[in-house]
Amino acid sequence: MAYSWDNRVTFVVRFLYDIDNNGYLDAHDFQCLALRSCVLEGKGDCSAARLQKYQHIMLSLWEEIAQLADFDKVPDYDGTISVDEFKQAVKNSCVGKRYEDFPQAMKAFIESNFRMIDINDDGVMGVEEYRYDCVQRMVVEDIKVIDDAFDTLLTDDDRKKGGLTLARYQELFAQFLGDEKEDCQAKHLFGPLEI
Structure with a gap:
C-alpha cells in the first residue's frame, strides 16, 4: 500500500511541496521552496540572482498547480x-x-530538484547523494534499506554512469507521478516510503 499511486502523490505533497506541514498547498509553500532551493543548490550561499530564478520557477509552479486544481472555477x-x-x-x-x-x-x-540533489554538480545522482536526500525527509535505521531502494532504480546503463542522470531522473519522476501501478520501477525515487 505504501507504493500505491495515491500514496506516492500524497508523498509529493507532504514532503516536497507542503513546506509548512499544514496539510494543504498555498503560495507561501512555494515562496519557501524558492528560498530552500536557492540555499541548497548554493550549498549555503543564496545569491539574489539565484533566488530570483527560483522564485520565478516556484511561483510559476504554484500558479500552474492552482490553475490545474481549480476544477470548479468559482470566483471564491x-x-x-x-x-x-x-x-x-x-x-x-x-x-x-x-x-x-x-x-x-x-x-x-x-x-x-535534481540540481539540489546533485551535490557535487557532476550531473549524476549517486548513492551518497540519494542517501542524503532520503534522510532529510524520513527516519531510517539501516542505510542498507536506502541503498537497496536506490539499487532498484538503476538500469545497467545507470550503473555504468554511477547513478541517475538528469534525463533518467526525469523519466523516473514521470513514472512516479504518471504510472498508476503500485510496483512501478520509480516507486523508490524518494526512498523507502512509509506513508
Missing part, C-alpha cells in the same frame, strides 16, 4: 489546494504521460 477560490485536489490535478495532467508532456512549470521544478 480560497487560495489553497487540498491533497485531494492536487491528486486530481496530477491525475488529469500526468497519469499516462511522458515527462515531455508534463506541465512546463512542473518540469522546471523536477530539473531544479
Whole structure:
C-alpha cells in the first residue's frame, strides 16, 4: 500500500511541496521552496540572482498547480489546494504521460530538484547523494534499506554512469507521478516510503 499511486502523490505533497506541514498547498509553500532551493543548490550561499530564478520557477509552479486544481472555477477560490485536489490535478495532467508532456512549470521544478540533489554538480545522482536526500525527509535505521531502494532504480546503463542522470531522473519522476501501478520501477525515487 505504501507504493500505491495515491500514496506516492500524497508523498509529493507532504514532503516536497507542503513546506509548512499544514496539510494543504498555498503560495507561501512555494515562496519557501524558492528560498530552500536557492540555499541548497548554493550549498549555503543564496545569491539574489539565484533566488530570483527560483522564485520565478516556484511561483510559476504554484500558479500552474492552482490553475490545474481549480476544477470548479468559482470566483471564491480560497487560495489553497487540498491533497485531494492536487491528486486530481496530477491525475488529469500526468497519469499516462511522458515527462515531455508534463506541465512546463512542473518540469522546471523536477530539473531544479535534481540540481539540489546533485551535490557535487557532476550531473549524476549517486548513492551518497540519494542517501542524503532520503534522510532529510524520513527516519531510517539501516542505510542498507536506502541503498537497496536506490539499487532498484538503476538500469545497467545507470550503473555504468554511477547513478541517475538528469534525463533518467526525469523519466523516473514521470513514472512516479504518471504510472498508476503500485510496483512501478520509480516507486523508490524518494526512498523507502512509509506513508
